[in-house]
Amino acid sequence: MRCRALLAGALALLWSIGVSAAERAPVAQQVLHHGNGSEPNALDPHRVEGVSANNIVRDLFEGLTGISPTGEVIPAAAAQWTISEDGRIYTFALRENLRWSDGSALTAEDFVAGFQRSINPATGNTFAQMLSAIDNADAVLKGRVPVTALGVSAPDARTVVIRLAAPTPYLLGLLSHPTAFPVHRPSLEKWGRDFARPGRLVSNGAYVLKNWVVQSQIEIARNPQYWNNANTVVERVFYHPSEDINAELKRYAADEFDSTYEIPLVQAKALRVRYGKELHVAAYLGSYFYGFNLSKPPFKGNPKLRQALTMAIDREVIVGKVMNGVALPAYSYVPSGTWNYTPQVPDWAAWPREKKLAAARRLYAEAGYSAANPLTVELRYNTHDDHKRIALVMAAMWKQWLGVNTRLINEEFKVFLQNRKLHEVTQLFRSAWISDYDDATSFLDLQTTTHGRNDSVYRNPAYDALLQQAATTADIAARRALLEQAERLLLIDLPVLPIYTYVSKHLVKPWVAGWQDNSYDYHYSKDLQVLAHPERRAAR
Amino acid sequence: MMRHAAKRLLMAVPTLLVLVTLTFFLMRLAPGGPFDRERSLPPEIEKALAAEYHLDESLPKQYLRYLGNLLQGDLGPSFQYEGFRVSELIATGLPVSLALGALAMGLALLIGGAMGILAALNHRRLPDYGVMSAALLGVSIPSYVVAPLLVLVFAIGLRWLPAGGWVTGRWSDLVLPVMALALPQISAIARLLRGSLLEVLQQPYLRTARAKGLSPAKVILRHALKPALMPLVSYLGPATAGILTGSVVVEQVFNLPGIGRYFVQGALNRDYTLVLGVVAVYGTMIVLFNFLVDLAYGALDPRIKTA
Numbered sequence: 107m108r109c110r111a112l113l114a115g116a117l118a119l120l121w122s123i124g125v126s127a128a129e130r131a132p133v134a135q136q137v138l139h140h141g142n143g144s145e146p147n148a149l150d151p152h153r154v155e156g157v158s159a160n161n162i163v164r165d166l167f168e169g170l171t172g173i174s175p176t177g178e179v180i181p182a183a184a185a186q187w188t189i190s191e192d193g194r195i196y197t198f199a200l201r202e203n204l205r206w207s208d209g210s211a212l213t214a215e216d217f218v219a220g221f222q223r224s225i226n227p228a229t230g231n232t233f234a235q236m237l238s239a240i241d242n243a244d245a246v247l248k249g250r251v252p253v254t255a256l257g258v259s260a261p262d263a264r265t266v267v268i269r270l271a272a273p274t275p276y277l278l279g280l281l282s283h284p285t286a287f288p289v290h291r292p293s294l295e296k297w298g299r300d301f302a303r304p305g306r307l308v309s310n311g312a313y314v315l316k317n318w319v320v321q322s323q324i325e326i327a328r329n330p331q332y333w334n335n336a337n338t339v340v341e342r343v344f345y346h347p348s349e350d351i352n353a354e355l356k357r358y359a360a361d362e363f364d365s366t367y368e369i370p371l372v373q374a375k376a377l378r379v380r381y382g383k384e385l386h387v388a389a390y391l392g393s394y395f396y397g398f399n400l401s402k403p404p405f406k407g408n409p410k411l412r413q414a415l416t417m418a419i420d421r422e423v424i425v426g427k428v429m430n431g432v433a434l435p436a437y438s439y440v441p442s443g444t445w446n447y448t449p450q451v452p453d454w455a456a457w458p459r460e461k462k463l464a465a466a467r468r469l470y471a472e473a474g475y476s477a478a479n480p481l482t483v484e485l486r487y488n489t490h491d492d493h494k495r496i497a498l499v500m501a502a503m504w505k506q507w508l509g510v511n512t513r514l515i516n517e518e519f520k521v522f523l524q525n526r527k528l529h530e531v532t533q534l535f536r537s538a539w540i541s542d543y544d545d546a547t548s549f550l551d552l553q554t555t556t557h558g559r560n561d562s563v564y565r566n567p568a569y570d571a572l573l574q575q576a577a578t579t580a581d582i583a584a585r586r587a588l589l590e591q592a593e594r595l596l597l598i599d600l601p602v603l604p605i606y607t608y609v610s611k612h613l614v615k616p617w618v619a620g621w622q623d624n625s626y627d628y629h630y631s632k633d634l635q636v637l638a639h640p641e642r643r644a645a646r
Numbered sequence: 647m648m649r650h651a652a653k654r655l656l657m658a659v660p661t662l663l664v665l666v667t668l669t670f671f672l673m674r675l676a677p678g679g680p681f682d683r684e685r686s687l688p689p690e691i692e693k694a695l696a697a698e699y700h701l702d703e704s705l706p707k708q709y710l711r712y713l714g715n716l717l718q719g720d721l722g723p724s725f726q727y728e729g730f731r732v733s734e735l736i737a738t739g740l741p742v743s744l745a746l747g748a749l750a751m752g753l754a755l756l757i758g759g760a761m762g763i764l765a766a767l768n769h770r771r772l773p774d775y776g777v778m779s780a781a782l783l784g785v786s787i788p789s790y791v792v793a794p795l796l797v798l799v800f801a802i803g804l805r806w807l808p809a810g811g812w813v814t815g816r817w818s819d820l821v822l823p824v825m826a827l828a829l830p831q832i833s834a835i836a837r838l839l840r841g842s843l844l845e846v847l848q849q850p851y852l853r854t855a856r857a858k859g860l861s862p863a864k865v866i867l868r869h870a871l872k873p874a875l876m877p878l879v880s881y882l883g884p885a886t887a888g889i890l891t892g893s894v895v896v897e898q899v900f901n902l903p904g905i906g907r908y909f910v911q912g913a914l915n916r917d918y919t920l921v922l923g924v925v926a927v928y929g930t931m932i933v934l935f936n937f938l939v940d941l942a943y944g945a946l947d948p949r950i951k952t953a
Contacts, residue, residue: 148727148729227691230698249690300729302729320903322902348901350898353898353901356810360808362808520677523684527682557686559685643805
């Protein structure tokens, strides 16, 4: 019995090595099982939060634009569009015969209603600000004008017109986000905010919601009313919440999942060896950095100290040893791969390590610290093994090269968020940002004086002015230059200490065709298909 | 008897009220709120969300509102799982936890009981040492080690059983979680029963029973087991309540939709209503099983009943 099992395993392995994806034929039963991180908070596109929930909502709904498997903006519900010369009026022509999953016609009015609901404060959409580029959006959000004053209109059933307050070159990418999805008005009227449940949810994407068992699985099935249903292959998709990253990996190893939400960092090297091409690692629009609280000592008015700490850390070691290679070392705040942007890297980034350390020591001394009078600083991070490991290595580097005494303070996430926001007890703190849309402003705006996430209390009128100017500049090249100039300023003032750029990391079975890595980390089920997989040996 | 039972159950009401009240206010003392997140929210959205969940009202008013709803059987809306009522989440999750817990406890009683008797009857002999060593291992190895090991062997290695997941009616989903839940209980029950049986077996009345020529089986099952069950019954009350309301570790490792995980996740997400709901269920279970333990005491030892 054991010999037979071993033989079967060996044959399956040989088969999987010998047969490339190109040689596999699609299977009749097109079903996918995805490990999907945390349980979605909602499936209402205007209330949805987090990557896990967005993965499902993108299958259920469709905006005016979409993202191709390689990460380009492509037409979705809109077949085409035109942009006015001043870059402030976008006119979208919807595809013919668009339908909701209940068979009713999907019109431009549904998109207008979607935008209006999304921005309406009463909806409680935590992503509403993403639409602030639209004319009157801020006034609507503040309740100064009615939602009908929003700059989105439907001159006829197949035309959506969006008027912008200022040119917004990233608008097309932003429209692929759930916050810009349409709403089925009769469902909303009938069920109120509880419309996004199985048996009630009417959607316009490639899939419809079939079943939702909280903490177990969400099942979606092909939507026969979808305009491109003829080219959709996968029949049913199961999204399994999997907060325990190791449990998810085990289910993948047992062939129960076709893809994972992520991988355990500490096992990255072993997984690379074991799974080879099944491990997909790709640049992702996210920055991991530490923030300095500029409103309190020791960092207030002490740019040399901030510079010294920034130069003394070895990012290659952090990425290579702590992150096991599953990240990219970052010297810039805006991640590489951002659309129409070159991240600004300080000159010293290319220096040899010894030269960097010598400069760091000199700056540390000029800031008033020495071996006899070392800096003692508190570093706060939220409870997480990876954050802890990074903090330990950072503290060790500062101790070794500068003599800094770092006190690590580990806080539960909500406590940490509150402390970071209050700016009272923080000195040095962990931070990160994952972009909502592919544009440098998604990162740079955070450091403006009035931004709610300016946890460093960074105040530089010149920086604010550059971003303000960029926001009203229609010329893409000029806008880019302004944004790059703003980042250069930021890297001189250093309210933040860039550490690494995120990467997306998934395991994907070789029989899943159509999965391509992209910087959005979007993988629509409609673009995938299941190929033959006789080597699969799941117990069920 | 009935009066005593009714009195005990009535006493449970103020106990649960104190429990819910304490939990309500302790949760609010924790820093941060349900809508704190990495992203900063515009004040208008924060206000709208607070109003939606009545968080803009004073704390006493929120408390009275919660109690009023509770009396009508409504545990309120979940903050984390939008559109779901807490009672709905518990109604879906509790049967899963109950099924797993009941099976695990049944299995633990059966195997642990047999092991305990076997060890007591073979005191200081090989079976005793064998059972006690196994029980020591079972008690010492935590479920977060046992559960992944079971998955590694039976799901990934042998491919006999699923590594996780839950589909109603599929028995194979139950096997590994039940084993992981039962193992520590088997050990605890075996050790407890062995200890108490050894003590009872020293009693003079059992020497008399044996001297009268009763078979060993009769001596154990009819005369020794009943008084030896007393410490076990005391243990079983809270242990059963605990195991029936779900295990955070086992549910996470096997991706099970029970209510055990809601404790931790609810607290971390400041999902006030969800935590309160789960605490109320857990409190009720504890009260209920302690009550059953008291009844069992009476049945096992008539002196307690008369007292």
